[in-house]
Every structure is written in C-alpha cells, then in structure tokens.
Amino acid sequence: MDVVMKAGIVESLEDNIIYAIAQVLDEIVKETDIIESPIQTAFHTNKKPSITIYKYIERIKMYCYCSNECFILALIYIDRVQEKNQDVVINSFCVHRFLLACILISIKYNDDDYYKNDYYARVGGVAIQELNTLEQELLILLDYEVFVSQNLYYYYKEKLMKYAKL
Numbered sequence: 001m002d003v004v005m006k007a008g009i010v011e012s013l014e015d016n017i018i019y020a021i022a023q024v025l026d027e028i029v030k031e032t033d034i035i036e037s038p039i040q041t042a043f044h045t046n047k048k049p050s051i052t053i054y055k056y057i058e059r060i061k062m063y064c065y066c067s068n069e070c071f072i073l074a075l076i077y078i079d080r081v082q083e084k085n086q087d088v089v090i091n092s093f094c095v096h097r098f099l100l101a102c103i104l105i106s107i108k109y110n111d112d113d114y115y116k117n118d119y120y121a122r123v124g125g126v127a128i129q130e131l132n133t134l135e136q137e138l139l140i141l142l143d144y145e146v147f148v149s150q151n152l153y154y155y156y157k158e159k160l161m162k163y164a165k166l
Helices: 013-032 053-064 069-084 094-110 117-124 128-141 150-163
Strands: 003-006 010-011
Touching: 003 053, 013 053, 013 094, 013 150, 053 094, 053 117, 069 094, 069 150, 094 117, 094 128, 117 128, 128 150
Parallel strands: none
Antiparallel strands: 003 010
C-alpha cells in the first residue's frame, strides 16, 4: 500500500483517491443541481440522500471489500453515462445510486470475488429489486461497454492523484 505524508498525518493513496472522487462528484452535482433534468431515470429519487458522497463511498469501501480500482472504474462509468446520454443529468438526486450501481458493475467486471446483489443492496441502502433495476439500467445507459483500457484507467488515476495533490 502506498502511503503519503500530508500535514504530519500518514494517509493511504487509496484514501486520497477516494476523497478526490468524492470531491469530483460533489463538484459535478453543484453544477448540475441548478439544471432541470430533461428525463427522470430509475436512479432519481424524490429527495436528496442525507449522507454525503464521501461518507457513502467510505461505507461502500468498508463493507464491500472491493479492490481500489473499482472506485476509479466507477468514476469512468459515470463519465461514460454522461457522454453517451446527454439528456441524463447526474445530480444530487441520483448520484448516490449511480455510484452504487457503477461500483457494483466494476466489482463484477474487475474483481474475482464478489457478493450477491442483496448484500450490496443492504450496504447501499436500497431494496434488492431496486438495485437489480439500477444495474440493468446502468448497463443499458453504458451500451454494455464496461471494458476500460489500461491507458484510460491510468489517465483517470493520474488525474485523481493530481486533483488530490499527491
């Protein structure tokens, strides 16, 4: 595990990247919350979740036991959704569910071991049927393109490290 000394505190590289991902998503929703979403997706809720994006990612990291690469892949998937679907606005009413579904897909695609969806549903705070729907909808929004090249992965990782000032 890479360790970085920051302000006298030893922090892991992975924790800093996760923090950077949360910050990037926070910036996205600040910009998109002022835009009215042209369409409502299965990801959109009637009210904003009370848990911050960072705390939500921490919770997923703590209980899902997935590789750290899955979080970067999830961010890439969120960007792909936005690129492929201009009418889908990822805002504070849907970012948590997009994040959960993207991490779920990245775990299933990238990691050798994973749990059943009912476990991830409990961790993410959604019903199993809802998570199954989110997973299916996400794959459709991604056109089932879940492969990420090594170059793209390292490009995102490098950008996140710079964003986190590592």
